[in-house]
Amino acid sequence: MSVSATSAPQAYLILGGTTKAATSALFAHLATHPRVSPARLKEPRFFLDPEYPLETAFPFARGLAAYESLFPPRSGAHVRLEATPDYLHSSGSAARIAATLPGARVAFALRDPIARLVSWYRFARAGGRLPSALGFAEYVSAQQAGPPGARREQPFLALAQGRYVEDLERYRVALGAERVHVLFQEELVSDPAPVLRDLAEFAGLDPAPLARPFALENPTRAQRSPALHRGYVRLGFRLRNAFAAHPRLFAALRRAHGLVKPAYALANARAPEEIVLAPELRAELERFYAPSVLRLAEWLGRRPPWEGYGLEGTRRPSHA
16 A cells, blocks of 8 residues: 655654664653654554554554544644664665655664673563573574574564674665754663753754653563563553554553553563673674674764774764
């Protein structure tokens, strides 16, 4: 089904990736800006490839009207905001965004690829998406076996998806460099003010309303019962999708979730699992990611705020 771009507003800011890089916190922070109209669903997944291994109630085939229904009117707002981290890794998403939302700007939060991979492992284990007996080294080996993407379950795509520059290049080609923005999770956490200022200016927003404390959301917690947690997350996802186009029902669902979430976390969460990488495995992962990280530094014209990967001697990041 084709989607006409003629009725689409020009002002869209899409947080397009990557996963496990603070996009939830960034979405929540930007959503408070008075000139922003955030999607009721932070992650609509509308522009994902049909075969991408994530469930969505708002596939591209439903048409632009279904997507636009997710953005409630907000007096004075001129930028619509959504955040679907897997857009970065979905091969057709850049072309769909370019064709459907001609003025859209897309921002990508990146994270040290090894730290992100460890975070994905912890996240997938906590949610019961990986066997409890699968160690981190075995998790890496399982993704190295066979051709890239041989296993299509989302947790088993994480290793390859840490090679960001290959995916970013699709967006620069489809949208043009002026509509693609890259920031780093590490800088967002350590010194958020300049990162938020740069992002606001990229989106055509006044940075002043964002000059307040920035807090991470959705930290990964280990679960006493991963199966229970997976059911809890899946139920919440399906309820949010079902009610997203119905503002009053969706607001009631959010209030109910706000009451249930603290009690659930207290009942099922436990101390986070510590993952210690053997030096040999860390060195192996650095060698795997090094070519892409060095290309990313060249692509951006500055050094990512990460250690290793052969970055010694490249220019360090600056927000001056």
